[in-house]
Amino acid sequence: MKKIATTLFGFLFLFTAFISAQDIITWDFSLEDAGNGEVNIIAKASVQQGWYMYDTKIPDGGPNPTMIEFDKTTGAEAVGEFQSVDKKATVKHDEIFGMEIGTFTGSTTFAQRLKITDKVGFSIEGNVRAQACNDQTCTPPLPVDFSFAASDLPASVTVAGNTSTGESTLLSTPAETEVPADTTEETIAPDTPVSLTSTDREQLWSPVIEELNALGADDHADASLWSIFLKGLLWGFAALITPCVWPMIPITVSFFLNRNKKSRRKAIQDATIYGLSIIIIYVTLGLIITAIFGAAALNNIATSPVFNLIFFALLITFAFSFMGAFEIVLPSSWTNKMDSKVDSTTGIISLFFMAFTLALVSFSCTGPIIGWLLVDAATQGNFLAPALGMFGFAFALAIPFTLFAIFPSWLKTLPKSGSWLNAVKVVLGFIVLAVSLKFLSVADLSGGWGILNRDIFLSLWIVIFALLGLYLLGKIKLHGDSDLSHVPLFRLFLAILSFAFTIYLVPGLWGAPLKPISSIVPPLSTQDFKLAHNPMNQVFDDYETGMAYAAQTGKPVLLEFGGHGCVNCHKMDATVLADDRVRELIDEEFVFIVLMVDERTRLPETIEVDENGRTSKLRTVGDKWSYLQRHKFGTQSQPFYVVLNHQGKPLSPSHAYDESVDNYVEFLQTGLKNFRK
Structure with a gap:
């Protein structure tokens, strides 16, 4: 069987690949005189060995090209295109995109001509x-900023000559932008621009x-944290019955008992x-992960297309591996090194290395579970969410090792490892395959592509869970499965649930x-029929x-902060x-x-704001609304609801994720009552 070596921390720290993109490609910017009143912005890119970057010209439907963007230009005009000036791109056919695509490796110098x-x-x-x-992954096209002043120009x-300056202004803050006052229209449509005075x-x-704090805290604000903990707990119990973890229970517990006879x-x-030690790890x-990136950055990354x-x-990839297409394992040198650490150390340190060995050995089964849990926690916008999710997962994982050591006679009641573990792995493969579509849906919604609408999503799920039911009944046999002489009662019960869920999905079409x-499924607004x-x-x-x-109609405002990738929204x-x-x-x-x-739509002009003593640039519509939520309301989790008067003041405590209709109606009526006062 073919084995694919993968890296534990490369997956668990998947977020790092996005933030560290600027380390994979390093940039050096300078200005050089091009003659005739023109200069070149020289951008020299150095790509790490084993990586490549794309050309500036990519056909439609291809990957992200290398590009330059201007937030402010004063006293200059862009001339021509941003392109490589020291070598040509290596062009070859890309099977994934089905087109000829140019790439660069090593060092490449790009230039953009400016007329002064x-x-x-x-x-x-x-x-x-x-x-x-x-060969394994890609980084997102994260922006690397540059700036030049008059003193940077070559002497x-x-x-x-006397041409237009091409000047564009950079807004200092959304609250200070001067726009002519004109709010006397009788009706305003949702897509109609509005003019307000700076005041x-x-x-x-x-x-x-x-003001929000004075109105009282939202009683449901911490509900999402508890849900993350419970999800971690459930997924931890699910991970116990995977082929990577289950056999480790009697082996590890027996080791403890024999070690201290x-x-x-x-x-x-x-x-x-x-x-x-498992919990601590x-x-x-x-x-x-949260300390490196911060809750807001995790949320932005988790909703990134x-x-x-x-x-x-x-x-x-994991789903196909679980179904027997290939095997994902870690390099044997990793586990061998951990084993040697266990043998060479004593006491608590030795036990810690044993727990770390379990994390390595079980990765091929727990990797997608941990990754999914971290992504789900990241969208909560709360600093504690990833740690709380991991605590629930590790707590469930650690329970059997401790209990069976206290009551070793229970080990005799455990089912022996066998073909049923392969069946568990295949079932998990079907579930991971279904869940993967959720992430494709988030990318589709965030990018506004309109590819995976609700109809297509549900159709795929109906097929996947129908096939799962057939597999559980033994009608489909995959690699590693043994002959099924009869259908065990538990498998029959699972098959019934799978077919029932399939039938439940059909009216969704x-x-x-x-x-x-x-x-999980795309919103109803994407449904074609x-x-x-x-x-x-x-x-x-x-x-x-x-x-x-709202000021024209005399009604209070219900303001919601949501997101295309926000499942709770x-x-x-x-x-x-x-x-x-x-x-x-x-x-x-x-x-x-x-x-x-x-929302990824670009703003007409970049907005520059001061946030906690640091200058931030708001380039997209989503950046602007995210800043508004942090700046005005002091929170960054979604969904977030608040009732406002015409001056933007809150009329009731804010409301977070809570599926109680009665609680939401009470929240609205409280705001309406205070508005009428």
Whole structure:
């Protein structure tokens, strides 16, 4: 059987690949005189060995090209295209994209020509984006900023005649942008631009964190953390019955007992320390990931189209491995090194290395579970979420090792390893295959491609779970399966559940809400065919436009911060906001504004803001709404709901993820009551 070597930390620290893209490709920027009043921005890229970057010219439908973007240009005009000037790209046919694509390796020098129109006032700011790939993965095209002032121009540069300056201004902050006052329109549509005075805008963007705290904390704000812990716990128990972990229980516990034959008390103590070591390893992993990137960055990465595409590909790979196409194993030198550490150390350190060995050995089964759990936790926007999820997972994983050491006679009751473990692995493969489509869906929603709509998603799931039911009945046999002379009762019960779930999905093709799984499937708005659908009468996707409309109509504002990749947002839309009581109350009494924090549409101009003493650049619509949520409300998790008056002040405590319709109605009525006062 073919074995594919993979790296544990390369998967568990998958987020690192995105943030460290700037380390894989390093850039050096400079200006050089090109003569005739023109200069070249020289961008020299150095790509790590084993990696390559794409050309600046890529056909439509291909990967991300290397590109330059300007946030501010004063005293200069861009001339020509951004391109390589020292060598030609290596062009070859790419089987995945089905086209000829150029790539660069090693060092490559790119240049962008500028015509100087004002040497004294010259100033330019921008960024370069490039995607790096190797044989296994790719990084996203993260921006690398550059800036030049008049003092950076070569002394020999002259002005290129009297032409337009090509000047564009960089906004200092959303609250300080001067726009002519004109809010007297009788009606404003959701897609109609609105003009506000700087005073009005500053009031709407001013922080209200203290006012929210004074109104009282949301009782449901911590519900998502508990859900992450419970998910970790459930997935930890699920990981126990995988072929990588199950056989380790009697082997490891027997080792403890044989190691301390004369002292059962010592064996129990060692097993307890071993279980605690497992918990410490996984919780530390969650804390390290969050500490490196921060909760906000994790949320942005988790909703990134590129990240979700890569994670989709990884899960597909694991699914095929579970189904017997190939085997994923770690390099044997890793486990051998850990074994040697166990032998060469004593006491608590030895037990810790044993726990670390378990993490390595079980990776081929637990890898996708851990990765999925970390991604789910990252979307909560809470610093503790990844660590809490890992705690639940590790706690469930450590329980049997400790309990069976305390009660060794229980080992006799454990089912022996056999073909049933391969069946468990195949079933897990079907589940991972189904789950992988969720990440493809998030990438599709965030990127706005419209490829995987709800109809196609549900059709694929119907086929997958129908095939799973047939497999459980023994009608389909995969590699590693033994002959099934009869169907065990438990397999029959699972097959019934699989077929029942398949039948349950079928009405979704005609618009059934499918509330229990609404957080996973694409939203109903992507459905091509719906027998009955009652959407909100009017929903604004721009904060200032919606606030201006509310001032005209005399209604309070219901503001929601959501995301295309926010599973809890989709769940709330399908279970709470779709309820007739909620929908009618919002339509009749509120102006509804929904802001997507992961919307990738570029802003007309980059907005520069000061955040905690650090200058941040808001380049996309999602960046702008994410900043508004952090700056004004002091939170960054989605979904987030708040009722506002016309001055942007809160009228009730904020509301988070909570599937209780009664609680949401109470939240709306409290805001409406305070508004009428």
